Amino acid sequence: AQKVTQAQTEISVVEKEDVTLDCVYETRDTTYYLFWYKQPPSGELVFLIRRNSFDEQNEISGRYSWNFQKSTSSFNFTITASQVVDSAVYFCALRGNQGGKLIFGQGTELSVKP
Amino acid sequence: DSGVTQTPKHLITATGQRVTLRCSPRSGDLSVYWYQQSLDQGLQFLIQYYNGEERAKGNILERFSAQQFPDLHSELNLSSLELGDSALYFCASSPPNGGGRADTQYFGPGTRLTVL
Numbered sequence: 001a002q003k004v005t006q007a008q009t010e011i012s013v014v015e016k017e018d019v020t021l022d023c024v025y026e027t028r029d030t031t032y033y034l035f036w037y038k039q040p041p042s043g044e045l046v047f048l049i050r051r052n053s054f055d056e057q058n059e060i061s062g063r064y065s066w067n068f069q070k071s072t073s074s075f076n077f078t079i080t081a082s083q084v085v086d087s088a089v090y091f092c093a094l095r096g097n098q099g100g101k102l103i104f105g106q107g108t109e110l111s112v113k114p
Numbered sequence: 115d116s117g118v119t120q121t122p123k124h125l126i127t128a129t130g131q132r133v134t135l136r137c138s139p140r141s142g143d144l145s146v147y148w149y150q151q152s153l154d155q156g157l158q159f160l161i162q163y164y165n166g167e168e169r170a171k172g173n174i175l176e177r178f179s180a181q182q183f184p185d186l187h188s189e190l191n192l193s194s195l196e197l198g199d200s201a202l203y204f205c206a207s208s209p210p211n212g213g214g215r216a217d218t219q220y221f222g223p224g225t226r227l228t229v230l
Contacts, residue, residue: 035218045204045221047116091157099170100145100208101159102219 002027004094006105013082014113021077021108023092029053034068034075035093035102045091051075082112117141118222120205126228132193135225139186139207145169146188147208147219148180152201163188165210195229202226 003026013019025034036048049059051068059066063080079086089109093102117140127133139146148160159172163182174180177195182188192199203226206219 037221043202043226044116044223045206047218047220050218093157100147100162100164100219101170101172102147102149102157103159104157106156 002029002094002096002103004092004103004105006090006092006108008108009106010109010111012111012113015084016081017112018078018080019082019110019112021079021090021092021110023075023077023105025073025075025092025094027094027096029096029098031097033095035095036066036075036077037091037093037104038088039091039107040088048077048090079110082110084112084114086110087112116220116222118205118207118220120203120222120225122225123223124226124228126230127195128230129195129197131195131229132191133195133227135190135192135203135205135227137188137190137205137207137222139188139205140209140220142209143207143220144186144210145208145217145219146182146186147206148174148188148190149204149206149221150201151204151224152198157204160190192227197229200227200229 005024032053034051038046067076089107091107092105119138144165147162160174162170180190202224204224206221208217
């Protein structure tokens with residue numbers, strides 16, 4: 001079975017703090033794909049990053065960085081110097097090799113206070 | 115703006131009714147996916163179409179059906195609506211590389227369905 005767990009339901013930080021959102025996944029597929037999406041209060045789902053299972057290189061994009069570790073089945077997301085505009089629900093998702101469906105975690109609601 | 119459009123944005127209807135949600139994928143994308151987001155179930159995959167053919171099915175109720183038309187737009191039909199069908203319904207599309215399996219899904223703004 002495939003599963004994504006985001007243990008942190010809600011996180012509250014003050015602006016300029018760094019924050020890490022955890023994501024742990026389960027799959028038996030040897031090839032799989034991991035994603036992060038952002039859902040701001042307006043409701044749309046915004047794609048942030050995709051990582052293939054055969055590429056463990058970490059990635060940085062501005063204030064965002066992602067740490068992919070196959071050994072611990074984790075794909076964590078760090079926001080550096082958080083801003084109020086980062087307030088949103090963040091979803092980690094997994095796609096296996098057998099089909100196109102995404103399996104989402106329950107989401108982490110991030111609140112950044114000024 | 116992801117390039118995926120969904121109409122209507124909001125829909126309010128009564129139990130027992132039937133509604134149709136419409137989705138237009140990004141230009142060039144052949145795959146369309148439907149997801150349901152509810153408070154108790156979270157984000158759940160419903161169904162995928164690729165170039166007009168059904169490709170994968172999730173936990174989609176028998177009261178729900180979908181299709182993808184030759185112009186690649188898709189419709190999700192929900193019938194005999196129940197209170198529990200109230201949710202945000204997302205459509206997503208992905209480009210044709212790899213037969214629609216491995217590529218990133220871009221989501222539309224969603225249709226918020228309220229069943230009273």
